[in-house]
Amino acid sequence: MAGSDSQDNPLPVNVVPMVDVIFCLCVFFLASFRSRKEESHFDTWLPKERGEGRAAVTVPLGEWRVVLGWNQETGAIARRFRQRDLADAGALERVLREARDDLRSRNLPPEPLILDAEAGLPWAAALEVVDMGRGLGIEALEFAQGPR
Numbered sequence: 001m002a003g004s005d006s007q008d009n010p011l012p013v014n015v016v017p018m019v020d021v022i023f024c025l026c027v028f029f030l031a032s033f034r035s036r037k038e039e040s041h042f043d044t045w046l047p048k049e050r051g052e053g054r055a056a057v058t059v060p061l062g063e064w065r066v067v068l069g070w071n072q073e074t075g076a077i078a079r080r081f082r083q084r085d086l087a088d089a090g091a092l093e094r095v096l097r098e099a100r101d102d103l104r105s106r107n108l109p110p111e112p113l114i115l116d117a118e119a120g121l122p123w124a125a126a127l128e129v130v131d132m133g134r135g136l137g138i139e140a141l142e143f144a145q146g147p148r
Contacts (some may be wrong), residue, residue, distance in 0.1 A: 064099060065144070066092065066129055067113040071122040079123050093132050100136055112140035 069078035079086040081099075086092045096113075103110060111134045117126050133141055 020063055020082075022084055064096075064111045064138075065116055068115070068117040068121055068125055068129065070118050070125075072120060077121070089128055089132065092129070093136070096132065096138070100138065110138060110140065113138045113140050114142045114144050116144035 042046070065082070067078075067080040068078075071078070079089070079092050081092060081095045085093065086095065100110070109120060113129075115129055130141060
């Protein structure tokens with residue numbers, strides 16, 4: 001009988017609002033959930049007194065800046081790499097080769113070669129350093145801009 005349902009259940013319960021409330025509570029708790037930082041990292045206990053990583057961290061690396069100076073009176077070119085004054089282009093090439101080999105032995109990425117040249121320097125001297133860097137396999141070359 002179709003009409004007998006109201007006699008068996010005197011108070012009809014509508015479950016649609018209850019499902020909506022439960023759904024909203026689930027969305028709220030999922031949106032407010034945050035994982036702890038400790039749960040997202042793995043703890044490792046590696047020896048600190050040996051290995052390649054220790055030497056690479058403790059040794060400060062300087063930039064590869066080649067400073068070229070020009071004396072117009074004598075026509076001499078002054079070359080400097082880091083803190084060393086160099087006599088000629090051959091000495092500069094040896095120092096650059098040593099620095100490149102040192103980085104390769106430590107498995108570090110190559111540093112860019114920064115060319116800092118005085119105003120009035122002959123272009124041939126600057127191009128000599130550029131060619132020297134390319135010959136040594138240094139791909140990144142930057143030019144420093146001095147005061148105007």
